[in-house]
Amino acid sequence: MARTVVDPVTRIEGHLRVEVEVTNGKVSDAWVSGTLWRGMELVLQDRNPEDAFWVSQRICGVCPISHSHASAQSTESALGITIPNNARIIRNLIEAAQFLHSHILWFYTLAALDYVNPVNALSANIADTYALAQAAGTRIADFGAVATRLKGFVENGQLSIFTGHEGWFGVGAEKHPGYVLPPELDLIATAHYLEALELQAVAAEIIAVMSGKFPHHMTSIPGGTAFVPTEQKLDDILFRFTRVKEFIDTALIPDTLAIAPYILGAASFGGGCGNFLSWGVFEAEDFDPYKRYLPRGFIQTSKGLTAEKVEATDVNEYVTHSWYSSPSGLNPAEGKTEPAWEPYSTDGKYSWGKAARCKDLPAEVGPLSRMLVGYVNGVKPVKDIVDFALGKLSAAAGATLEPTVLVSLLGRVAARNLEAAVVAGWAIEWVNELIAAIKGGDSSYFVTERAEAGKGVGLWEAPRGSVGHWMTVENGRIANYQVVAPTTWDISPRDEKGVPGPMEQALIGAPVVDATRPLEVMQVAHSFDP
Amino acid sequence: MSTHAYYREAHPLIFVITHWINLVCMVMLAFSGFYIHYPFFDGFMGVARGMHFVAMYVVIINLTFRIIAAFFVKSANKMGTREVDLDIKNWLPQEENKHQFWETVKYYLFLRKEGVISGKYGSLQKISYLATIPLTYLQAYTGFCIYAPAMDLGFFKGGLELVGGPMNMRIIHYFIMWVFIVFTMVHAYLANIYNFAPSKIIFLWKETEAKGH
Amino acid sequence: MAQEAHGALHDLLAVRGVSRRDFLKYCGSVAAAIGLSETMAPQVAAALEGAPKLLPALWINGGSCTGCTESIAQVDSPDVATIVLDYLSFEYFETIMAAAGTWAEENITKRVAEGGYIVIYEGSVMTGQDGNTLFVGGGPNNEGAKKGIDILKEVASNAVAVIAVGSCAVDGGWVMAHPNPAKATGVAAFLQKEGITTPVVSMPTCPVNPEWVVAMVVQLLLVADRDPAKFLELTQWVKYTYHDGVTDQDVTLTLPKGIYGQSIHDNCPRRGHFENGEFVTELGSKEEAMGYCLYKVGCKGPQTYTQCPVTRWNRSASWCVNSGAPCIGCGGLNWVDNNAPFLKRLSDIQFDGFLGMGNTQPGHIGAAVGGAVAVGLVAHGLGMKAAGRIGDGPPMEEMKAYDRKRMAKKGGDK
Incomplete structure (x- = not known):
């Protein structure tokens, strides 16, 4: 039994620490800590409810859109506002642009280096690389130029963002055995890594056009939107969505399917708690969360692959193992935040994150949850692409794979990329829906009438998972504010009963081939996009 | 009961004019200021800003002139007399004002019946009039602090840093305006509560004879 | 190399x-x-x-x-x-x-x-x-x-x-x-x-x-x-x-x-609308589509000193005001306290519980004080009338109260 720690876990948003116990080459126990506390919920006290839209999104610089949309919804539900249809579509589009931005950035920039070895790409045969790219149906790039650039970079000796990791890639040390891709595939992925940097920026430009800038956007103000589209701006949006969709269809999806056969082992670990929560995202015309494009639902795989209903009242947060002195087990509507640091102890308190529980169970949130809930609800594009991917994987594995195989590290990685393809398709439909609505004479974007007091909740989805904002308004001011962020769910520490959180459970059972270089731990941690 | 006479010597013509200028400019400043604060109708911002600046300069010049004139122009410094002396004597504590501050307060709080002896101006009156002088200059200063071409100059920048930036200075500018509004309300009320003789002399330069003598 | x-x-x-x-x-x-x-x-x-x-x-x-x-x-x-x-x-x-x-x-x-x-x-x-x-x-x-x-x-x-x-x-x-x-x-x-x-x-x-x-x-x-x-x-x-x-x-x-040398307001492409007095009064309105000035909905451009309108954001794709949202002044110091509420012209004053008050708008304070004084003056005026002072004023004292007391005291000494 030996303890191994990864702190900081890099290539994520924020500050995360993972401590694992390795027994006989496998993780036997795990503790995941959030190591930063800033106090957003307290900063928002006594401010105008509308202001929470701008301030609360600054919890997260990678998913600000979703936080702001959850916040706007909590204000709107507290003050009795229903936003106009045009505002609904515009928010969906802004949200979609962030999903596409985030998923592209996550796969290529944040997660890829757990699987792709750019140093190995140097030994690729360029002709074979083109042949492989064609066979995999993935995007052609100037692979020769990328190889030359890479070579110059490695020989230069200044490794920039690869400094300290070169040994894992096999420079000056033995290559980590976890890097298993052939050099040609490494080169393709590296070329797309560079291209993805461009495409994530294009997706972010869509947000800028509709909402000023990204990260941290401006127009989805409680009541509707301040963005009134012009023909020029609609063109700017449609053109960019089309470009991003093309990249997803021709690079992200084929790359995922090309890499998957080499890492099929990842289908047998990293599944986690088996409970999946989705609040639902992308509002439909009737504002029913169970009819959102990606619908709301809660799946307990122990009871089978079916989704049950879930409401805001099903949530509570424990602080038994978190640095708070406020009461444990409260529903966020009554939640309190009183920080109280004491020395770190895996037996005692070890995280700034609270332990969020749904129906008193740890719940995984994120694309895997949404795709599973969408799948069991029969959402057509979701079902189509999941079945398509399962077919490809079954062929590679030489066995028929059931949807339950998705409850694994591999499934979690794949689900995120498959979701990107689904959302990209919808986004283009929504631009056309907006154009049709405007042509039909709908010129309403914002509702100004609102109540002075009320209790509200906004339950929504960020690219990385379920986000909830709870708000109490008295005399036109915020009397209480509580946020349950996606990461609160996934990296939650143990609860009152000692049940570990989703990431902790996903880590337990993961193989660790080289205890001094726990690549698999990082793969599992990154798969949550924490 | 009786009232004293209001003679032109109390407010020589030049001070009637400066008072008028003050009134007109202050109204323009408050109006244009409110408009700049929140434009309550369309199409007036350029004019409002121009008005705000012109009226500010006029008020400052007028006030400065009024201060200087106090040392040269003669006016009555007692009630109901044609006897004149240097106007500045009205500004400073007079024999008649001594020991009368609390008595004046008591009078206005209905804690005493009889009116209090005073010079042309009572103690409270004198203090509040004097206070408007630094306040007017201060208001111009805070205005310059939030005016972009001026705010980088050391004289104004120091003030901005002291209060923590242009937003706080804007709020101070806004509150000082409310002080002027409150002053004007109290001033107009107290000046005219008994009868309109004071207004007749300061606005129309029309004399009123004493009554009850 | x-x-x-x-x-x-x-x-x-x-x-x-x-x-x-x-x-x-x-x-x-x-x-x-x-x-x-x-x-x-x-x-x-x-x-x-x-x-x-x-x-x-x-x-x-x-x-x-x-x-x-x-x-x-x-x-x-x-x-x-x-x-x-x-x-x-x-x-x-x-x-x-x-x-x-x-x-x-x-x-x-x-x-x-x-x-x-x-x-x-x-x-x-x-x-x-x-x-x-x-x-x-x-x-x-x-x-x-x-x-x-x-x-x-x-x-x-x-x-x-x-x-x-x-x-x-x-x-x-x-x-x-x-x-x-x-x-x-x-x-x-x-x-x-x-x-x-x-x-x-x-x-x-x-x-x-x-x-x-x-x-x-x-x-x-x-x-x-x-x-x-x-x-x-x-x-x-x-x-x-x-x-x-x-x-x-x-x-x-x-x-x-x-x-950081010039205000957003001074470089704003909508500045012309400001000078002309053409404003967005309601978010998402037709004035928004016409690109009118966002000053009335709380734009903090006038007291925020950055080059946003010139550089713009996201590879020049747009910037906050261009998308229809008022600037929230994120480039200023202590920017949340100094600019919230973002849809109001002036920021809140933080009383932090003093006299039972929390965050309050300066306009409310000004109007409350002005209103209270107006009410006070009316009440006072009624009092003056009741005391019979209106018209010819009160009977005047013959001698200052202070002098009266002093004389009485002197008399006592004798």
Whole structure:
């Protein structure tokens, strides 16, 4: 039994620490800590409810859109506002642009280096690389130029963002055995890594056009939107969505399917708690969360692959193992935040994150949850692409794979990329829906009438998972504010009963081939996009 | 009961004019200021800003002139007399004002019946009039602090840093305006509560004879 | 090596279809942003391409949301790959670096010992809970973990310069907004308190605009030749002094004047509508579509000093006002407290429970005081009437009360 720690876990948003116990080459126990506390919920006290839209999104610089949309919804539900249809579509589009931005950035920039070895790409045969790219149906790039650039970079000796990791890639040390891709595939992925940097920026430009800038956007103000589209701006949006969709269809999806056969082992670990929560995202015309494009639902795989209903009242947060002195087990509507640091102890308190529980169970949130809930609800594009991917994987594995195989590290990685393809398709439909609505004479974007007091909740989805904002308004001011962020769910520490959180459970059972270089731990941690 | 006479010597013509200028400019400043604060109708911002600046300069010049004139122009410094002396004597504590501050307060709080002896101006009156002088200059200063071409100059920048930036200075500018509004309300009320003789002399330069003598 | 870096950028630009002309055009805008003449573009290009060795950089995340990192990924040209691979050598950059854990932490230790690097610091400096509101890098049971504030001290002590990017790093940003629960402060304030004299350049807005960061790095490479003294001397700065509550001292911030010297209002493309008195009164209205001025819905452009309308955001795609939203003043100091409520013209006054009042609008206070005085005067007037003073006034005293008392006293003495 030996303890191994990864702190900081890099290539994520924020500050995360993972401590694992390795027994006989496998993780036997795990503790995941959030190591930063800033106090957003307290900063928002006594401010105008509308202001929470701008301030609360600054919890997260990678998913600000979703936080702001959850916040706007909590204000709107507290003050009795229903936003106009045009505002609904515009928010969906802004949200979609962030999903596409985030998923592209996550796969290529944040997660890829757990699987792709750019140093190995140097030994690729360029002709074979083109042949492989064609066979995999993935995007052609100037692979020769990328190889030359890479070579110059490695020989230069200044490794920039690869400094300290070169040994894992096999420079000056033995290559980590976890890097298993052939050099040609490494080169393709590296070329797309560079291209993805461009495409994530294009997706972010869509947000800028509709909402000023990204990260941290401006127009989805409680009541509707301040963005009134012009023909020029609609063109700017449609053109960019089309470009991003093309990249997803021709690079992200084929790359995922090309890499998957080499890492099929990842289908047998990293599944986690088996409970999946989705609040639902992308509002439909009737504002029913169970009819959102990606619908709301809660799946307990122990009871089978079916989704049950879930409401805001099903949530509570424990602080038994978190640095708070406020009461444990409260529903966020009554939640309190009183920080109280004491020395770190895996037996005692070890995280700034609270332990969020749904129906008193740890719940995984994120694309895997949404795709599973969408799948069991029969959402057509979701079902189509999941079945398509399962077919490809079954062929590679030489066995028929059931949807339950998705409850694994591999499934979690794949689900995120498959979701990107689904959302990209919808986004283009929504631009056309907006154009049709405007042509039909709908010129309403914002509702100004609102109540002075009320209790509200906004339950929504960020690219990385379920986000909830709870708000109490008295005399036109915020009397209480509580946020349950996606990461609160996934990296939650143990609860009152000692049940570990989703990431902790996903880590337990993961193989660790080289205890001094726990690549698999990082793969599992990154798969949550924490 | 009786009232004293209001003679032109109390407010020589030049001070009637400066008072008028003050009134007109202050109204323009408050109006244009409110408009700049929140434009309550369309199409007036350029004019409002121009008005705000012109009226500010006029008020400052007028006030400065009024201060200087106090040392040269003669006016009555007692009630109901044609006897004149240097106007500045009205500004400073007079024999008649001594020991009368609390008595004046008591009078206005209905804690005493009889009116209090005073010079042309009572103690409270004198203090509040004097206070408007630094306040007017201060208001111009805070205005310059939030005016972009001026705010980088050391004289104004120091003030901005002291209060923590242009937003706080804007709020101070806004509150000082409310002080002027409150002053004007109290001033107009107290000046005219008994009868309109004071207004007749300061606005129309029309004399009123004493009554009850 | 120099030739390699040079060649790499040339190849890259060619591959991407970026012409020499486009590149020089970009260099011209970088030059303008840092207050140089656009004729300096060739020199800027030379600085970008000809640096003898990549400048080592440590990108440190304090109490951050990673938004400034995200923002850097949205840089125009040179694109982010160029910056990260051919331009600066980021030996520590939590969000994109390959290494993690101790393998990453060692990079810091090595680089600090060697020197000759810049620090780019993102996020607030977290001093709350005795500095434990942020800690990184512990072993089993968190042994040897460093507080965020100790890492800042370590990296800043031997750096050529520290660039504090984003409002959080500048003065604590939203994290230090009332009631500042995590006792956040800015880099300049914290280093001053610790007596560390490494020059700190502050670059507010939330997040930071990536083009401005590039401009500052170019300034350090080109004009100052990596010499901090020259860097400070040859750049035009604007200085702000403020009182930092957490460290309880006056702090002077140094901001590049080319970027933070003019108000958003003065450069706003909607300024004409302001002067004409054409305003958006209701969000999402037809006036929004006509691009009218957002002043009435709380735009903080008049008191926010950044180049947003000129540089714009996300590779010039747009910026806040252009999309129809009022500026929230994220480039100012203590920007949340100084600008909220964002849809109102004036910020709230924070009474913090004094007389049972919380955050209150100045307009409410003004109207309440004015109203109370008006009511008071009417009541007083009725009192005056009741007391029979209206008309001819009260009977006058024959002698001052003071004199009466004194005479009575004298009489008593006799």
